[in-house]
Amino acid sequence: MSRFSILPPDQNRFALVNTTIPSVAIAGHQLSSKDGLSEADLLIEDGVIKAVLPKGQAPSDYAKADLQQGMVWPCFVDAHTHLDKGHIWQRNANPDGTFQGALETVDKDRRENWSAQDVHKRMEFSLRCAYAHGTGLIRTHIDSLAPQHRISFEVFTSLREAWKDRLALQAVALFPLDAMDDAPYFSDLIHVLKTSNGLLGGVPKMGPQLTAQLEKLFKTAEEHGLDVDLHIDETDDPDAETLRAVAETVLRHKFAGKVTAGHCCSLARQDEERAKQTIDLVARAGISVISLPMCNMYLQDRYADRTPRWRGVTLFKELTAAGVTTAVASDNTRDPFYAFGDLDPVEVFREAVRIIHLDHPLTDAARVVTTSAADILGRTDIGRIQQGQPADLVLFSARRWSEFLSRPQSDRTVLRRGKIVEASLPDYRELDSLTGA
Structure with missing residues (x-):
């Protein structure tokens, strides 16, 4: 052709x-x-x-x-990306391929290099890749600790305007939930999200403060009319159950906004009955789940001189069977969390079919980068x-x-x-x- x-x-x-x-x-x-x-x-x-x-x-x-x-x-929908992190591998590579190595390396690179000019150039490069591959809608998570939240969201909003006739763009603030304790910062972050039409995100973690943090997060989202998209249980620890805690919070608050959970890796490490109970809660709460198969297979179960024992992905088929809206996405590209990738949903789809066994049959598999992904992002006119x-x-x-x-x-x-x-x-x-x- x-x-x-x-x-x-x-x-x-x-x-x-x-x-x-x-x-x-x-x-x-x-x-x-x-x-x-x-x-x-x-x-x-x-x-x-x-x-x-x-x-x-x-x-x-x-x-x-x-x-x-x-x-x-x-045209494809890439429902979970990190445009602000993309393409920093060459100057700051992950030293050992581990999740902790990625966290530390990105933190170092952000503090040393993430000016508005730097973020803009890398984000626009990523958008050009996605556009050439045939993507029509992207949601990106943006590292949002102060003062980066101001820098990166300003870059994002300028690019969203410049690309509005080519790509539809959405952004989520990514931050540790304990940062909410800094009242001036958190108030300013909410202001940035409201003025840029962003989503409230974050990384909930197990611990004595989790319940209170989730209460504050969802109360804030409810007060300001913000949807929520969280990074959840990106670990092989079966005791990591923030997904369950999020579902219980959503149900308790009767939260009316859209809630999305990315990763949810530890769900696949739990015993069958416990996992089923959590999946039922997620379905009742109306939470959507996005799996990031390439990045999770790269990071999860990585230990020196040891062959990985599992694929790193969540219980995708079980969630789908329970009525949870599910999709897959690129996640990171050429940064310490994933050394590869090009924001090509064809590659994501192809690898998801292989990693998650979306074949036999393939009858509705295409939905994971088209209709289902668009539904999660609230754009039923795309995909x-x-x-x-x-x-x-x-x-x-x-x-x-x-x-x-x-x-x-x-x-x-x-x-x-x-x-x-x-x-x-x-x-x-x-x-x-x-x-x-």
């Missing part, structure tokens, strides 16, 4: 015919499906999807691009193919799951409002000017 000749010369009114679409990503249409894939024709006018039709039903007066059964996906919505699509030569999951799909064609995106991946050499690179 030639990237720049796939569409007819007149791109204002055309049809993509003989396509294969993940059925779960088609909204408002019931098409026949096999292995979770539907054959369809898409009519596109003035950058909008006019109709989703069964294969072979595109009207004769439309110029046609025959995809020869190639897949068409909606799905639907009549009346912008033609924000990603075209692939791969026709079936085996083809799609066996290669990195670097020959994909990205459309935004029906037009080919000619953006290419930025060269890493552009980052050479950063301090210490």
Whole structure:
């Protein structure tokens, strides 16, 4: 499939015919499906999807691009990232690949290097990567200890405005919950979140203060109308049960906002009955869960000279079966928490299928980087193919799951409002000017 000749010369009114679409990503249409894939024709006018039709039903007066059964996906949703940390590996690598090593290294790099200029350059580089890969919506967590919360959120809001016609962006404040004890800081952080339309986040930890901290966190969120997105139990310690504590707090407060929990690794280390009880609480509380399979497999169960014994991910299938909305996302990219990655949801999806065993069957697996991820972020207008919505699509030569999951799909064609995106991946050499690179 030639990237720049796939569409007819007149791109204002055309049809993509003989396509294969993940059925779960088609909204408002019931098409026949096999292995979770539907054959369809898409009519596109003035950058909008006019109709989703069964294969072979595109009207004769439309110029046609025959995809020869190639897949068409909606633009992706990356629901949990760290744009402010990205691409610092070259100047401050994790010394041993451990979680503690990552914490200490990032803290050092932040104190030494995170000026507005530095954060802006790395964040924009990441956005260019995501855009070229075909992502339409990103949520990033932002390290928010003072004074960094002011610096990084100002950079984020300027980039959100600059990129508003290309990428939808959301931001979450990331901080240790004991920082709430600093009243002037916490009050200022809430002001920053309200003025930047951000979310309240944080890292709850087991201990005698956990209940009081969660009470304060959710009371604050309720008072100020903020949704909550937390880093939860990113450890292999089975006694880490902050997920349970969060669910109990949400239920006790009858919290009306959206609550998202990322990681939840220790859930997979607990005995079956205890884990099931927690999962039931999470489902009752309406908490969504995002797994970060690549980063968690990199960090979890890493001990010197010892082969890891588990994959690091949460009980994804059990949570989903209980009715919890679940998704996967990139998490960190080229920083001490994950040495690799490029904010490519195709890679995230491919690795999630392998790590979490989302195959057998693959019928609705595509939802984890499209519809489910968009639902968690409150954007049901993104991450799905639907009549009346912008033609924000990603075209692939791969026709079936085996083809799609066996290669990195670097020959994909990205459309935004029906037009080919000619953006290419930025060269890493552009980052050479950063301090210490």
